[in-house]
Amino acid sequence: MATVVEALAHPTPVLAYFQEVRAFTERLCEPLATEDYVVQSMADVSPTKWHLAHTSWFFETFVLAPHVPDYRPLEPAYAFLFNSYYVQAGERHCRAQRGYISRPTVAEVYAYRRHVDAAMGELLDRADASLLERVAPLIELGLQHEQQHQELLLTDIKHVFSVNPLRPVYRARPVASAPWAAPVAWLPFAGGLQEIGHDGAGFAYDNEGPRHRVYLQPYQLADRLVTNGEYLEFMADGGYRRAELWLSLGWAAAQEHGWTEPFYWERRAADWWHFTLSGMRRVDPDEPLTHISYFEADAFARWAGARLPTEAEWEVAAATVPRAGNFVEEARFHPAAAEPGAPGLRQLYGDVWEWTQSPYVPYPGFRPAAGALGEYNGKFMCNQYVLRGGSCATSRTHIRATYRNFFPPEATWQFTGVRLARDA
Numbered sequence: 001m002a003t004v005v006e007a008l009a010h011p012t013p014v015l016a017y018f019q020e021v022r023a024f025t026e027r028l029c030e031p032l033a034t035e036d037y038v039v040q041s042m043a044d045v046s047p048t049k050w051h052l053a054h055t056s057w058f059f060e061t062f063v064l065a066p067h068v069p070d071y072r073p074l075e076p077a078y079a080f081l082f083n084s085y086y087v088q089a090g091e092r093h094c095r096a097q098r099g100y101i102s103r104p105t106v107a108e109v110y111a112y113r114r115h116v117d118a119a120m121g122e123l124l125d126r127a128d129a130s131l132l133e134r135v136a137p138l139i140e141l142g143l144q145h146e147q148q149h150q151e152l153l154l155t156d157i158k159h160v161f162s163v164n165p166l167r168p169v170y171r172a173r174p175v176a177s178a179p180w181a182a183p184v185a186w187l188p189f190a191g192g193l194q195e196i197g198h199d200g201a202g203f204a205y206d207n208e209g210p211r212h213r214v215y216l217q218p219y220q221l222a223d224r225l226v227t228n229g230e231y232l233e234f235m236a237d238g239g240y241r242r243a244e245l246w247l248s249l250g251w252a253a254a255q256e257h258g259w260t261e262p263f264y265w266e267r268r269a270a271d272w273w274h275f276t277l278s279g280m281r282r283v284d285p286d287e288p289l290t291h292i293s294y295f296e297a298d299a300f301a302r303w304a305g306a307r308l309p310t311e312a313e314w315e316v317a318a319a320t321v322p323r324a325g326n327f328v329e330e331a332r333f334h335p336a337a338a339e340p341g342a343p344g345l346r347q348l349y350g351d352v353w354e355w356t357q358s359p360y361v362p363y364p365g366f367r368p369a370a371g372a373l374g375e376y377n378g379k380f381m382c383n384q385y386v387l388r389g390g391s392c393a394t395s396r397t398h399i400r401a402t403y404r405n406f407f408p409p410e411a412t413w414q415f416t417g418v419r420l421a422r423d424a
């Protein structure tokens with residue numbers, strides 16, 4: 001798919017791209033009942049209704065208000081409710097209290113989306129070349145932003161359903177054993193002077209650049225993700241009870257939260273089960289491990305005699321791998337086992353976000369944009385770790401080799417997993 005900027009000369013494809021991404025958000029909501037849209041099951045989770053409104057607020061605030069002189073918001077008070085964290089865009093509602101808000105209703109939020117969609121359609125209809133040139137990068141950013149929220153919408157509704165004793169099913173999926181995960185093969189990489197970061201061709205977030213040189217020691221990467229079966233061995237070997245395997249902060253977090261198994265796992269008699277978007281499932285030992293914190297990923301890697309990759313190691317390796325995998329379009333909504341016998345790096349894209357050992361910090365020469373949009377990424381560059389590759393909830397048109405996702409090290413409600421690395 002062409003990016004908005006590439007499609008500049010033709011407003012119609014831009015509108016089609018806009019409508020496609022907006023419609024996909026709403027398709028993801030089709031399995032939901034009205035009551036499901038409103039619940040906030042923890043502070044990190046936002047209600048579905050909020051995601052639908054906030055993504056519309058983004059276009060309203062950053063595209064329509066500054067570039068359409070006669071644009072009138074449907075309801076000016078929505079700016080307070082649906083601004084997430086943009087301090088320069090004005091006051092905002094408390095994040096942890098998004099679930100207290102029963103109005104606007106779900107129907108009114110859909111009407112808000114229609115209002116914004118109509119105004120965006122008119123803008124693209126009427127815009128001359130110079131206006132298009134100014135708004136195209138903002139529309140692209142708004143659509144990439146909406147795709148990020150599509151993923152959050154899924155991980156958030158998973159958490160909402162998980163705390164419901166009825167354990168609702170978002171999407172039914174036949175029970176089938178995963179193919180046997182063959183032992184890991186270690187693939188060598190030479191290291192040396194390499195370049196990482198986005199080169200400026202096509203869309204990227206500001207945090208992916210500038211492209212710059214890094215020096216890597218020779219290293220090896222596992223050819224597939226860590227499986228549930230491998231993690232069960234770590235647990236059986238006392239992984240959660242052996243302080244020597246853990247970072248000090250990780251050990252403290254594990255004690256504080258009472259971690260004794262991955263998030264969403266549950267013991268039933270002799271077996272482990274876990275909550276999935278297809279309801280409760282027996283843990284399949286050959287499927288990729290997911291919903292683990294950075295701290296658990298790090299402790300597991302130490303137990304396994306390996307380590308987490310750095311983000312530069314990951315990106316240099318990924319530059320040689322086609323961007324294909326188990327993405328949200330597969331509608332599996334769960335990581336899939338590695339294809340048996342396939343050569344090279346498997347599961348690099350899709351399935352689970354891979355924790356790296358790299359702190360989320362600016363690349364050399366990074367400058368956030370001026371104004372509120374400069375708050376998109378840059379102000380979070382402290383106390384978080386970089387994850388790479390996308391997940392089963394990420395769109396295939398959203399991920400890139402240079403993409404830097406980031407979460408605090410104790411976060412577990414995203415589709416997070418592990419690929420091991422080691423020194424050559």
Ligand SMILES: [Fe+2]
Nearest residue numbers: 054084145149
């Ligand atoms: Fe957002």
